[in-house]
Amino acid sequence: MDQHGSFIARLLDTGLRGFAAETAVRQRQCLQEQGFDLPPGVLDSLIADTEARVLVLGESLATARPALFLEHLEWGRSSYLARGVSEQGLALNLLCLRDVLLRNLPPDAHSAVQSLLDAAGRSFELPPRPIGDCLETDSPQGRRVQEALLAILEARREDALRLLLAPLDEGVSVLEVETGILGPLQTAVGALWQRGELHVHEEHYATRIVEEALVLLRSRMVRGPGLGKSVLLCSVAGNLHDVGACIVADHFEAGGWRPLRLGANVPGEDLGRAVFDFHADLLAVSVTLSSQVRRTAALLSDVRAFCDGEAPPILVGGPPFNLVPDLWRVVGADGFAESAPGAVREGKRLLGLSA
Numbered sequence: 471m472d473q474h475g476s477f478i479a480r481l482l483d484t485g486l487r488g489f490a491a492e493t494a495v496r497q498r499q500c501l502q503e504q505g506f507d508l509p510p511g512v513l514d515s516l517i518a519d520t521e522a523r524v525l526v527l528g529e530s531l532a533t534a535r536p537a538l539f540l541e542h543l544e545w546g547r548s549s550y551l552a553r554g555v556s557e558q559g560l561a562l563n564l565l566c567l568r569d570v571l572l573r574n575l576p577p578d579a580h581s582a583v584q585s586l587l588d589a590a591g592r593s594f595e596l597p598p599r600p601i602g603d604c605l606e607t608d609s610p611q612g613r614r615v616q617e618a619l620l621a622i623l624e625a626r627r628e629d630a631l632r633l634l635l636a637p638l639d640e641g642v643s644v645l646e647v648e649t650g651i652l653g654p655l656q657t658a659v660g661a662l663w664q665r666g667e668l669h670v671h672e673e674h675y676a677t678r679i680v681e682e683a684l685v686l687l688r689s690r691m692v693r694g695p696g697l698g699k700s701v702l703l704c705s706v707a708g709n710l711h712d713v714g715a716c717i718v719a720d721h722f723e724a725g726g727w728r729p730l731r732l733g734a735n736v737p738g739e740d741l742g743r744a745v746f747d748f749h750a751d752l753l754a755v756s757v758t759l760s761s762q763v764r765r766t767a768a769l770l771s772d773v774r775a776f777c778d779g780e781a782p783p784i785l786v787g788g789p790p791f792n793l794v795p796d797l798w799r800v801v802g803a804d805g806f807a808e809s810a811p812g813a814v815r816e817g818k819r820l821l822g823l824s825a
Contacts, residue, residue, distance in 0.1 A: 471767060471800060472534035478579045479528035479764065482571075489570055490520035496566040497559075519546075520563060525761040527586065535794045536586055538760045543590050545664070547598035552665035561594050611637075611650045618651070619658060622676045623668075634683045644691040645724055648717045649810060652680050656713055677713060684716050694726040701817060702750035702782075704732035704741060706757050706766050714810075715756040718787065721810040722754075722817065738769045742776025750782050752817050755803075757788035767801040774802075783820035787813055 482489065494516040498508050508516065523542070530539035543560075550557045568587040572580055614633055621630035634655075637647050659676045662668040668676075703719045705712050712734035719729040730748050732741070745753055753773065757766050766786065774781045783804040791797050791806045798806035805820050807813035818824070 471532050471764070474578075475531035475534050475582060476764075478575070478582060479532040481575060481579065482524050482528040482531075485574065486521055486524055487517075489524055489567070489574065490517045492574075493520050493563065493567045493570045496570060497563055500562060500566065516563070520567065522761065523563070523567065527583075529760055529763045530586060531582055532764050533794075533797065533800050535797060535800070536589060537794050538763065538790065538797075539586055540590060540593060541793050542760055543593060544599055547594075548600065549664045549666075551598045551600060557594065557598060561591070564590055611654070614651055615655050615658060618655060619676070622679050623672060625675070627679060630679050631683055631686065634679075635686060638687075638690060644687045645721060645810075647687060648684070648720060652683060652713075653717065656680060680713055681716070684713070684720070688720060688723075691720060691724055693724055696728070697726040697823065699726075699751040699821060699823070700728040700730055700748065701752040701754055702730045702732065702745055702748055703754045704736040704744075704756070705734040706755055706762050706769055707735055707737050708762055708765060709734060709756060709758050711758045712756070714758075714788070715754070718754060718756070718807075718810045718813045721814050725814045727752075727814075727817070738765075738772045741769060742773040742781075745773055745781060746777060751821060752782050752785060754785045754787070754813060754817070757786060757790055760790045760793075763790055763797065763801060770802045783817075785813060785816055785820065 494513055497516065498513065501507055523546075526542040527539050530536055543564075546560055547557050550560060564587060568584065568591075571583050571587075575583060614637065618630050618633040621627075621633060634647070634651060637651065638644065642650075656677070659668065659673055663670070663673050701719075701722050703715050703722075705715055715734075716731070719731050723729045730744075730750060732744060736744075741753075744750075755766060755769065757763070770784055773784070784802075785805045785807060786798050786801065786803040787807045792808050794800075805816045807816045
């Protein structure tokens with residue numbers, strides 16, 4: 471972690487709510503000066519969005535990786551574009567945030583904050599990245615994803631599960647169904663939500679169907695010869711997304727590992743004890759959001775401190791690490807994987823096992 475950037479990030483954490491509220495109020499004042507105003511009830515939403523932006527700004531400064539914040543901003547621009555909302559509101563929010571932070575932070579923090587926010591502002595000179603069509607229909611698997619998603623959105627649970635499990639009777643393996651159908655289905659659901667085409671309740675329902683399908687698939691999984699090795703899998707505290715970690719666990723199990731699943735949102739103080747009590751040979755941590763990077767670094771540090779020099783190798787994975795290739799080193803992990811099969815390969819490498 472960058473020492474000076476981490477100091478600034480802690481300042482941002484301390485004043486998070488105040489910085490976000492002051493930014494939102496300043497943005498509203500700017501709009502009123504131009505003859506506009508925020509619709510009723512939007513101010514609270516704007517404060518929450520700004521809080522998320524400040525959190526990721528802190529992560530980017532603490533890790534000295536501008537890509538974290540710039541990608542977060544690009545995600546917001548793409549979402550605005552897909553929802554038919556002018557991105558000028560987002561650009562104004564950045565300008566107001568810049569003014570608020572430079573007015574409230576100590577002078578020695580100004581250069582780093584200003585540099586990153588100015589780079590973010592320059593990104594508006596380029597067109598936003600379109601989300602595009604997230605449902606591929608040119609292959610049997612793509613059409614299956616589309617049909618299953620339609621069944622889910624029409625609350626036809628039995629039909630959705632039948633469609634998701636049918637490839638097993640066509641000779642497709644459990645792992646291929648998970649990575650080739652369930653994974654793309656979750657990706658499509660996320661993209662449709664980003665585009666404003668799904669509501670939160672629909673996303674939650676779709677995830678529950680995928681989780682149910684995973685349980686049914688697991689009962690039909692062919693497991694390889696036991697390696698005599700265990701892997702403890704969890705999602706960092708605050709990470710409520712666990713489907714990806716479940717798929718990774720199934721790939722380990724099919725490869726002969728003994729997976730120990732702790733699930734989503736695992737408190738840091740408990741993970742070291744779990745590693746110790748379960749005698750885990752490998753720890754795999756899933757991270758979904760860029761706002762969870764420092765939390766991940768603290769988690770790994772706590773595990774190693776609890777294990778007093780006897781912690782197993784630690785593997786991390788998730789979107790932030792795919793975005794910034796060396797971020798796994800920054801948080802103190804021993805390795806990183808972009809995919810479920812890659813996690814198994816990297817786990818073997820870390821333990822010195824043959825591929």
